[in-house]
Amino acid sequence: MTETPRTEPVRVLLAEDQGMMRGALALLLGMEDDLEVVAQVSAGDAIVEAALAHRPDVALLDIELPGMSGLDAAAELRVRVPGCRVLILTTFGRPGYLRRAMEAGAAGFLVKDGPVEELAAAVRRVLAGEQVVDPALAMAALSAGPNPLTPRECDVLRSAADGATVADIAAELHLSESTVRNYLSSVIGKTGTRNRTEALREARHQGWL
Amino acid sequence: MTETPRTEPVRVLLAEDQGMMRGALALLLGMEDDLEVVAQVSAGDAIVEAALAHRPDVALLDIELPGMSGLDAAAELRVRVPGCRVLILTTFGRPGYLRRAMEAGAAGFLVKDGPVEELAAAVRRVLAGEQVVDPALAMAALSAGPNPLTPRECDVLRSAADGATVADIAAELHLSESTVRNYLSSVIGKTGTRNRTEALREARHQGWL
DNA sequence: TCTTGAGCGGGACAAATGTCACGGGTCCCC
DNA sequence: GGGGACCCGTGACATTTGTCCCGCTCAAGA
Numbered sequence: 001m002t003e004t005p006r007t008e009p010v011r012v013l014l015a016e017d018q019g020m021m022r023g024a025l026a027l028l029l030g031m032e033d034d035l036e037v038v039a040q041v042s043a044g045d046a047i048v049e050a051a052l053a054h055r056p057d058v059a060l061l062d063i064e065l066p067g068m069s070g071l072d073a074a075a076e077l078r079v080r081v082p083g084c085r086v087l088i089l090t091t092f093g094r095p096g097y098l099r100r101a102m103e104a105g106a107a108g109f110l111v112k113d114g115p116v117e118e119l120a121a122a123v124r125r126v127l128a129g130e131q132v133v134d135p136a137l138a139m140a141a142l143s144a145g146p147n148p149l150t151p152r153e154c155d156v157l158r159s160a161a162d163g164a165t166v167a168d169i170a171a172e173l174h175l176s177e178s179t180v181r182n183y184l185s186s187v188i189g190k191t192g193t194r195n196r197t198e199a200l201r202e203a204r205h206q207g208w209l
Numbered sequence: 210m211t212e213t214p215r216t217e218p219v220r221v222l223l224a225e226d227q228g229m230m231r232g233a234l235a236l237l238l239g240m241e242d243d244l245e246v247v248a249q250v251s252a253g254d255a256i257v258e259a260a261l262a263h264r265p266d267v268a269l270l271d272i273e274l275p276g277m278s279g280l281d282a283a284a285e286l287r288v289r290v291p292g293c294r295v296l297i298l299t300t301f302g303r304p305g306y307l308r309r310a311m312e313a314g315a316a317g318f319l320v321k322d323g324p325v326e327e328l329a330a331a332v333r334r335v336l337a338g339e340q341v342v343d344p345a346l347a348m349a350a351l352s353a354g355p356n357p358l359t360p361r362e363c364d365v366l367r368s369a370a371d372g373a374t375v376a377d378i379a380a381e382l383h384l385s386e387s388t389v390r391n392y393l394s395s396v397i398g399k400t401g402t403r404n405r406t407e408a409l410r411e412a413r414h415q416g417w418l
Numbered sequence: 419t420c421t422t423g424a425g426c427g428g429g430a431c432a433a434a435t436g437t438c439a440c441g442g443g444t445c446c447c448c
Numbered sequence: 449g450g451g452g453a454c455c456c457g458t459g460a461c462a463t464t465t466g467t468c469c470c471g472c473t474c475a476a477g478a
Contacts, residue, residue, distance in 0.1 A: 018300065023325030024233035091227065116232030150424065163406030166465070179426050185466055195434085195466080197372030197406060359454060375435075388456050394436055404436080404464085 009036040010127055013056035015073070016089070017042045017065050025060075025119070032120050044068030051081045058123050063090040063097055071097070075104040087126050089119075093137045095144040096207025108132030147208045148190050156183040157203055160196050218245040219336055222265035224282070225298070226251045226274050234269070234328070241329045253277030260290045267332050272299040272306060280306070284313040296335050298328075302346045304353040305416025317341030356417045357399050365392040366412055369405050 012029055014037055016022040026037045039054040041047055045067035051059060059077060061070035068076075074086045087108040088101045101109050107126045110118065111134065122132045149157070159169040166184075170177045184196050191202040203209050221238055223246055225231040235246045248263040250256055254276035260268060268286060270279035277285075283295045296317040297310045310318050316335045319327065320343065331341045358366070368378040375393075379386045393405050400411040412418050 019322040020298075020325055020328065021230055021233070021321065024230070024237050027237060027325065028233050112230065113228040116229055116236065119229065152425065162410050163402065163404055163408075165403065175425095176427055178428055181466070182427080182468095183425095185468085188466075193372070194374065195372055199372075201371050361455065385457060387458060390436065391438095391457085392455095394438085397436075 009034050010058060010123065011036055011038045011054065011056040012123065013037075013039045013041070013047070013051055013054060013059040013084070015041045015044070015047050015060065015065060015070060016062045028116060029060075029120060029123070035120060035123060042066070044070060044073050047073040048076050048080055051077055051084055055081070056084055058127055059084050059086050060089050060123070061086060063088060063092075071100045071104050074101065074106050078105040085126050087122060087132065092207070093134070093140075094205065094207025095137075095141040096147055098133070098137055098141040098207070099146065100207070109134070109137070111137070144206060147206070149187060149203065149208055153183050153187050153190075154203075154209060156180055157187050157196070157200060158209055160184065161200060218243050219267060219332065220245055220247045220263065220265040221332065222246075222248045222250070222256070222260055222263060222268040222293070224250045224253070224256050224269065224274060224279060225271045237325060238329060238332070244329060244332060251275070253279060253282050256282040257285050257289055260286055260293055264290070265293055267335055268293050268295050269298050269332070270295060272297060272301075280309050280313050283310065283315050287314040294335050296331060296341065301416070302343070302349075303414065303416025304346075304350040305356055307342070307346055307350040307416070308355065309416070318343070318346070320346070353415060356415070358396060358412065358417055362392050362396050362399075363412075363418060365389055366396050366405070366409060367418055369393065370409060 012035055014022060014026055014029070016025065019042070022040055022042065026040055029035045029037050038056055039050040041050050042065075044065035047059065047061065047068070047070075059074075061073060063070040065073075070088060070090070074088065077084055077086055085107040086105065087110060088097075088106050089110045089112060090097060091112050093111045098109050108122055108131065110122050110132065125132050147154075155173060156169060156175075159172050164172070166177050166180050169175070170180045173180070184199075187203070188194070188196065188199045191199045193199045193202055221244055223231060223235055223238070225234065228251070231249055231251065235249055238244045238246050247265055248259040250259050251274075253274035256268065256270065256277070256279075268283075270282060272279040274282075279297060279299070283297065286293055286295055294316040295314065296319060297306075297315050298319045298321060299306060300321050302320045307318050317331055317340065319331050319341065334341050356363075364382060365378060365384075368381050373381070375386050375389050378384070379389045382389070393408075396412070397404065397408045400408045402408045402411055
């Protein structure tokens with residue numbers, strides 16, 4: 001025979017923090033008779049151990065997760081569980097997210113808009129070795145260019161996130177206040193914005209944090 | 210007979226902006242044989258007309274929606290489609306949201322965490338005339354007290370949301386810069402915070418915006 | 419080897435932000 | 449008729465923030 005029909009269902013790991021979403025997706029995928037959800041986790045730092053325990057064929061990962069980010073988990077899966085393909089499933093189609101997902105070795109990138117049917121289809125395509133990415137999003141990611149912020153600038157910006165003062169940030173990162181202000185000024189310049197709040201919005205929107 | 214078994218399935222309207230979530234929930238509810246999803250909308254301002262057209266028994270509304278908020282839609286449903294009970298389904302269990310939902314005449318308030326089974330159960334309970342609210346959340350809403358911000362203070366805070374300067378806000382709301390600064394100062398005082406960014410976080414967290 | 423960029427910090431300055439004490443007006447309610 | 453709320457505004461002031469200099473170290477690359 002030229003085609004060997006798969007007898008065992010595809011094993012899927014599902015990482016998603018929102019309970020209702022996770023449950024709904026699991027039920028949905030479970031209804032497909034060639035798919036089986038073998039593990040569900042709600043925190044990023046539980047992904048790798050669950051993958052080691054259940055040996056999924058595909059890991060369906062949200063990005064914003066408590067603990068470790070889905071992107072970091074993807075990178076770790078790549079080395080610790082090489083047989084497992086990663087499909088990123090996220091609310092936000094940020095250019096920087098897509099770029100990081102690809103760099104982390106993800107096989108696909110799906111946004112939570114769009115119809116549910118896309119999901120099972122994407123899982124199957126990823127398993128067939130295809131790269132699953134929305135072409136429009138890919139273009140946006142390419143044209144946006146890479147993250148211009150240095151790691152330290154990202155740190156400072158993250159610390160500034162919820163209204164922390166320069167003094168707070170300096171204390172948190174063990175820096176002098178002068179240094180913090182210099183970094184913030186640099187970030188504001190690179191993002192082409194007028195203050196740290198705008199810079200933060202822009203950096204988030206680009207997926208640089 | 211003392212019980213009249215319902216022959217017609219319960220008619221449900223579903224308002225949720227995230228495509229995958231909406232589809233998954235619709236499929237889920239559709240699997241229950243006493244429930245039928247008769248309308249799905251992704252924008253807040255489409256809720257009322259869809260309800261008028263399809264006469265649902267229960268409207269399942271997200272809060273953060275493009276166009277009109279689910280809370281405002283709930284209030285409008287109360288007068289325009291009185292037979293339709295409202296069940297709010299939201300990501301965030303903010304005290305202020307719950308309070309506003311109750312004031313808008315919602316029959317239930319559900320957060321998107323927690324298991325999927327809760328959903329169909331909540332729909333049935335709401336239809337039976339019960340008030341569906343997580344007791345812990347209700348306590349939090351009560352103990353938090355009402356929104357201390359005046360309407361104008363909320364306006365200014367909303368305008369300040371994405372890094373706008375005092376001048377920007379003044380121009381947008383047709384106020385003098387002095388007035389804007391006074392409002393912001395007042396908001397910072399009332400929220401017990403140190404600057405507008407912290408104030409914004411706190412107000413959002415409380416569900417006051 | 420020389421340059422470049424990242425990391426860190428200092429100092430001085432202008433601009434933005436936040437605070438306070440005041441004024442006026444309206445409306446509603448006791 | 450007098451509070452008391454909210455609304456809107458001024459002006460003065462202290463603090464914070466953002467900018468632009470400058471300095472230094474270290475590692476990587478041409």
